[in-house]
Amino acid sequence: MKNIFKALSFVVLATLFAGCPKDDTITAQPPKPYSEQYPIDKAAIDDFLATHYVTVDAEYNTTFTLIEAGGTEIPIKDRTDILKSIEVDRNDLTYTLYYLELNEGIGEQPIKVDSAFVSYKGTLFDGTVFDTAESPVWFNLQDVIPGWGEIVPKFKIGNSIENPDGTVTYENYGAGVMFLPSSFAYYGSSIGAIPSYAPLIFNFKLIGQKHIDHDSDRVLSVYEYYDPSKTDGSLLDTDGDGVPDYLDVDDDNDGVITKEEVKYFDTNGDKQYYDFANIPTCSGGSLKKHLDPSCQ
Ligand SMILES: [Ca+2]
Ligand SMILES: [Ca+2]
Ligand SMILES: [Ca+2]
Known part of the structure; x- marks a missing residue:
């Protein structure tokens, strides 16, 4: 399976995600309690999944069609080959995201x-x-609607091939569809064609990704975001000071910033930084040295 995007026809149609659309008017209704709105959204999503079937083309574009009376197509809710869900705690509720x-x-x-x-x-x-956006657009997943940050990371990127004519061929990329309750989208805001409290559907293709080093400590956040000893998505806070490691410049609170602890000098005497896997442990210890206050 592959898809070709014309790299030169890079058009950004993503103003909705930036939070300040150029031409659309944003209006906000008085906020409804989340516990009142979620059952309404959930009923709409459940009904959609029960009454529609999906067709998928070779480039993972989807079409959803209402099953006519007597129709024999398989409703989406029964497509156990592709339908998945996660549970996410938010607003003091547990949401099921399909x-x-x-x-x-x-x-x-x-x-x-x-x-x-x-x-x-x-x-x-x-x-x-x-x-x-038919051509891919870069987003920081923290800056867009919350549903994207929950679902896009369930997927992986593919590979790309540069063609002699300047186009790029992407293949084997992650592709999916998310069905989002309004609290994982724009909730009470009405933006352009999106009414307030609207659950949304996104068909998406994950073409590329960049790991970010939020605290510039030379350890990518992908290695210091989640607490590996927990399965509930808790953030890692090695020194327990309330600042998670991905935002903490001194992860073990030993007075030496992490960036100093993960540097070394190569044989030419040039300063380098270890790849995460190669950061050494303290002598006799099991923790990487930037996470172990017993050495610097
Ligand atoms: Ca970092
Ligand atoms: Ca900390
Ligand atoms: Ca330190």
Whole structure:
């Protein structure tokens, strides 16, 4: 499976995600309680998944069609081959987020605070397309609607091939569809064609990703974001000072900043920084030295 994007026809149609659309008017309704709105969104999503079937083309573009009375197509809710869900705690509620895994991808996987290079089509549940980017666009997943940060990191990027004519061929990339309750989208805001409290559908392709070093300590956040000893998505805070490692410039609170602890000098005497896997442990210790206050 592959898809060709014309690299030169790079058009950004993504103003919706920047939070300040150029031409669209934003209006905000008085906020509804999340506990009131989620059951409404969930019913709409469940109904959609029960009454529609999906067709997928060779480039992972999707079409959703209402199953006619007597129709024998398989509703999305029964597509156990591609339908997946995760549970996410937010606003004191536990949400079920449904998504379709059309292709997992083969390469690197962003985390929710990384940047992702994504093409997408956003639709309302009545089929209205409110935004589309056929060529991929870079997003920091922290800056866009919360659903993207939950679902996009479930996928991996693919590989790219530069063609002699300047185009780039992408293949084996992650591709999916997310069905988002409004609290994982724009909630009470009405933006362009998106009404307030609208659950949204995004068909997306994860073409590329960049791991970010949020605290500039030369350790990428992908290695210091989650606490590996927990399975609930807790953030890693090695020194327990309330500042998670990905934002803490001195992760073990030993008075020596992490950037100093992960540097070394090569045989030419030039300063280098260890790749994460190669950061040494303290003598006799099991923790990498920037996480172990017993050595610097
Ligand atoms: Ca870092
Ligand atoms: Ca800390
Ligand atoms: Ca330190």
